[in-house]
Each structure stands twice: as C-alpha cells, then as structure tokens.
Amino acid sequence: MSGLGELDRPGAPTGAAPGRTGSGKPESASGGTGPGKPESVSGNTGPGKPESVSGSTGPGKPESVSGNTGPGKPEPGGDRAGSPPRRGAADPVKALMHRHRELCERAVDPLEIAAGLEAHGITDRTAARFRHRDVFSLAEEMYARVSRDGDTPLPAPPAAPRVHAGWVLLTLLPGALCAAALAAVHLTHGRSRLFAAAAGVLAVALALRAALRRGPLSRTGPDRPGPRPGAASGWTTPWTMWLVAYSLLGDGLLGNALAGGPDALPTGTADGPWPLTAAPVLALALACAPAAWTAHLLTARARRKLAASRGLEDFATSVRPLLIGTFVLFLCALAALLTLSSAVLGEPAAYQQVLTLGALLFLARLLTTHGFTYAPAVVLTAAATVEAAALASVFASRLPGFGLLATPVDALVTTWGAGSVPTLTCGAAALALLVHMTRKLTRASAHAPPEPSR
Numbered sequence: 273m274s275g276l277g278e279l280d281r282p283g284a285p286t287g288a289a290p291g292r293t294g295s296g297k298p299e300s301a302s303g304g305t306g307p308g309k310p311e312s313v314s315g316n317t318g319p320g321k322p323e324s325v326s327g328s329t330g331p332g333k334p335e336s337v338s339g340n341t342g343p344g345k346p347e348p349g350g351d352r353a354g355s356p357p358r359r360g361a362a363d364p365v366k367a368l369m370h371r372h373r374e375l376c377e378r379a380v381d382p383l384e385i386a387a388g389l390e391a392h393g394i395t396d397r398t399a400a401r402f403r404h405r406d407v408f409s410l411a412e413e414m415y416a417r418v419s420r421d422g423d424t425p426l427p428a429p430p431a432a433p434r435v436h437a438g439w440v441l442l443t444l445l446p447g448a449l450c451a452a453a454l455a456a457v458h459l460t461h462g463r464s465r466l467f468a469a470a471a472g473v474l475a476v477a478l479a480l481r482a483a484l485r486r487g488p489l490s491r492t493g494p495d496r497p498g499p500r501p502g503a504a505s506g507w508t509t510p511w512t513m514w515l516v517a518y519s520l521l522g523d524g525l526l527g528n529a530l531a532g533g534p535d536a537l538p539t540g541t542a543d544g545p546w547p548l549t550a551a552p553v554l555a556l557a558l559a560c561a562p563a564a565w566t567a568h569l570l571t572a573r574a575r576r577k578l579a580a581s582r583g584l585e586d587f588a589t590s591v592r593p594l595l596i597g598t599f600v601l602f603l604c605a606l607a608a609l610l611t612l613s614s615a616v617l618g619e620p621a622a623y624q625q626v627l628t629l630g631a632l633l634f635l636a637r638l639l640t641t642h643g644f645t646y647a648p649a650v651v652l653t654a655a656a657t658v659e660a661a662a663l664a665s666v667f668a669s670r671l672p673g674f675g676l677l678a679t680p681v682d683a684l685v686t687t688w689g690a691g692s693v694p695t696l697t698c699g700a701a702a703l704a705l706l707v708h709m710t711r712k713l714t715r716a717s718a719h720a721p722p723e724p725s726r
Contacts, residue, residue: 364402369414376418383716386411386584390717408584439487439564445479447558454550454617476557477513483560484637488567491640508636508649511656515698518659519552519629523622523690529666530682551619552626555610556633562605563634567641570598574719588714595713599635599706606630625691628698635705642718647708655701662693 369376375388386408396406404410453472460468483489521538524547528534538546577590606627614621632655636648662681669678684692712718 365410365413365417368402368410369418372414376414379415379418380579382408382411382415383578383584383587385414387578387716387719390584390715406584436487439483440561442479442483442486443489443561443564446476446483446560447554449475449479450554450557454554457550480557480560483564488564488571489560489637489641491645508640508652511649511652512633512636514656514660515629515633515652515694516553516556518656518694519556519625520550521546521548522659522663522694523547523549523625526663526666526681526685526693527690529663530678530685549619549622551610551613551617552622552629554613554617555606555626556630558609558613559602559606559630562602562609563637566598566602566605567638569601570594570638571719578716578719584716587716591719592710592714595709598638599631599709602634603627603631622691624695625698628695628702631702632698632705635702635709639705639709639712642713644708644712644718647712648705651701651705655697658697659694662697 372385372388372392376385379385379388389407389411394407394410399405399407399410402410404413449472453468453476456468456472457465484491524538525534528546534546536545538548573594574591577587577594607623610621610623610626613619632652636652639645639648665677665681669675681693684696688695
C-alpha cells in the first residue's frame with residue numbers, strides 16, 4: 273500500500289506532517305514499502321527500531337538525532353497540533369518557587385510569601401520581570417501554585433516573642449549600676465572618686481552591652497529577621513559612646529573652651545571648673561527598660577497586623593501609626609525619667625538635649641534590631657563628627673590665623689547656649705532616621721519571622 277493511501281485511512285489526522293501516518297506505520301517518499309523493509313526517507317523508522325539520519329538502522333543501534341522517538345512515545349509536530357500550548361522550557365516563577373520552597377510551603381497566605389520575597393531583596397521592579405505588577409501579585413501566584421499535602425495542617429500565624437525574666441532584668445541593670453556609680457562619685461573625693469568613676473563607667477558599659485545582646489533590643493535572634501541581604505554591618509558602638517560622653521561632659525567643655533579654658537580636669541560635680549551634667553546619662557541608662565518594652569510592644573502588634581493584613585499597602589497603612597505611637601511613648605517615658613533624675617541630682621533638666629539624643633539612639637537601635645544597619649551607622653557617625661568638629665574648631669581657632677573657625681559655634685552658643693550644639697545635631701539626625709523608619713519599618717518583610725535554617 274502506498275504512503276498516499278495511508279493518509280486516506282480513517283482516523284489519520286489531517287494535519288499530520290509528511291512522512292507520518294495515522295496508524296504509526298512507516299511510509300516511503302518514493303512509494304510504498306514492502307513488509308519488513310526499511311524506509312528510504314531519513315527520520316522515519318520501522319516499528320520498534322531506532323531512527324537514523326542517513327536512513328533506517330538495524331535493531332539495537334542507537335539514535336543519531338535527539339528529539340525523535342519510537343512508537344509509543346509522544347512525537348513533536350502534527351500529532352500534538354490540537355494540544356494546548358505549554359509553558360516555556362524555562363518557567364521563571366517555578367524556578368523562584370524552587371528557590372524559596374520552604375517559604376512557600378509554610379506560608380499561610382500570600383502576604384507572608386510577599387514579606388519573605390521582600391526580605392530577600394525582591395522588589396516590584398524585579399516582579400515585573402515575572403510579568404507581575406508588584407511583589408504581592410507575584411506572591412499570589414506562588415501561593416496558588418505551591419503544592420501542599422492536604423493531610424498536613426498548615427502552620428499557625430507567627431506569634432509575638434514571649435517576655436522573659438532574663439531580658440527584663442538585663443534592661444534594668446544599666447540604670448541601677450549608673451545610679452550606684454553616681455552615688456559613689458558623689459560620696460568620694462580625690463583619687464577614690466576617680467577610681468569610682470572609672471569602675472562605674474566600665475560596669476555600665478558591660479551592663480548595656482548585655483542588655484543589647486538579648487531581648488527586644490538585640491540585633492539578631494530566633495525571632496528577628498536579621499540584617500537585610502547585602503547590607504553592610506553597622507559599627508555604631510564608638511559613636512554611641514561619644515554621643516553619651518558629650519552629654520555628660522561636652523556642654524561644660526565647650527563653654528570653658530569658648531571662655532579660654534579649661535584650666536583643670538573635671539571634678540565630677542556640676543559646680544566645678546569643668547561642669548559635669550550627670551542627669552542626662554542617668555535618664556538614658558534608666559530608659560533602657562522602657563526602650564525594650566516599647567520595642568517588644570511594636571513587635572507584638574506588628575505581628576498581629578501582619579497576620580490580619582491581606583496586602584502590602586494595607587499593612588503599611590496600619591503599621592505606620594503604630595511606629596509613630598511607639599516612638600512618642602518612648603519619648604514620654606524618657607521625659608519622665610529625666611524629670612526624676614534632675615530632681616534627685618539637683619541639676620536642671622535639659623529636655624531639648626536629652627530628648628533629641630534619646631530619640632536618635634532609640635530610632636537607631638530600632639532600625640538595627642529589624643535588620644537595617646547601614647543608615648543608623650551613617651547617621652550616628654555624622655552626628656558624632658559634627659559635635660567633635662564643633663569642639664575642635666574652638667580649640668583650632670587659638671592658632672594664629674585661624675580665629676574665624678570658632679565664629680559659627682560662638683554665635684550659636686551666644687544665642688541659644690552651649691546645649692544648642694547637641695540639640696541641633698541630634699535633632700537633625702533623629703529626624704532623618706524617623707523619615708527612614710517610616711519607609712523601612714512599614715514593609716512587611718521588616719516584621720516577618722526568619723526562615724528556618726536548613
């Protein structure tokens with residue numbers, strides 16, 4: 273029977289490619305073939321025999337062209353003309369799902385996947401490459417396509433971290449040690465006072481370090497998202513120490529330097545030749561406890577809003593008042609502690625300097641605990657540099673020909689007092705971090721729990 277006759281058989285597809293038959297038997301371009309004879313057209317094989325480019329092959333010989341199959345296997349071409357079009361060979365969404373398989377499997381809604389994608393640096397511009405308008409639309413497809421076992425219960429929404437007695441005591445320790453150190457300084461004289469001050473500074477520094485390594489103020493932990501991908505680790509400790517030391521000694525040193533001094537070392541009292549203001553330091557040390565509690569409150573409420581929200585914009589809108597409220601609550605607690613410290617120590621309450629410095633340190637720590645380390649390091653470094661430059665310009669103006677260097681600082685101190693330098697510096701730095709916080713901490717990824725370690 274000729275090959276053209278094979279095409280007229282019932283059941284043969286009308287759109288079949290030349291050289292193929294509906295019954296699966298081979299044909300020849302020059303005419304029919306006898307039973308058991310090989311075909312003379314390249315690419316066609318006899319039943320059960322592999323293909324060859326130059327013609328038919330004997331039994332057991334391998335194929336010389338990939339993509340052609342024997343009987344019983346799907347063939348490309350006209351046999352599949354009626355089937356729906358397939359996805360491309362490379363499915364980028366499937367590859368993304370494979371890369372974040374654990375995130376997709378444990379997610380309880382698309383928002384959790386969107387938060388995880390944001391935490392890995394995927395933005396709306398990246399989602400556009402997957403033909404989605406934003407990250408949440410991409411997360412919805414990933415959530416719909418993920419395969420789940422129906423017998424396995426879905427995980428519960430992320431819970432807020434528990435309150436532990438350990439970190440509660442650690443946050444109270446810096447304030448207690450600072451109060452003890454100031455009492456020792458006021459009760460001693462001469463060399464004993466110097467030793468008491470040095471021991472107190474060391475004890476408070478170690479207690480503060482321990483408080484920042486555990487609890488809501490810790491940088492990383494089992495319930496913290498950790499640093500952002502690709503973010504540089506912020507080195508903020510020396511600049512924080514400088515800012516706190518300036519609040520203790522800086523205003524007195526600046527005033528004495530503009531008057532031609534200092535002529536002696538500080539005596540540890542507010543009425544000495546180099547006045548020491550201890551109330552700001554005591555208030556900041558005591559404020560470690562309310563800072564930890566407000567950070568814990570922010571984490572707990574943000575986790576609840578993350579579980580209840582059904583969109584990234586919805587979450588950002590709901591969490592923004594929470595951030596501002598947490599910030600204001602801490603400032604109120606710091607103002608109350610400063611009032612108490614000033615009354616106990618008999619010093620004037622410098623609300624502007626202390627509140628701006630406390631706001632700067634709190635915002636920097638809040639961003640750091642949520643994984644954003646670069647901006648706090650830059651802003652704290654800039655603030656400390658400006659304060660150091662103000663002092664250095666006053667001393668450098670004493671050199672011949674450099675008298676104009678102290679003019680800006682002198683005019684500022686004459687108009688608003690020595691406390692205006694740290695107030696303006698820390699206030700501007702805190703405002704910059706506040707704007708940065710309202711942009712970064714309104715993201716769902718900033719509050720999403722970390723993925724389990726593999």
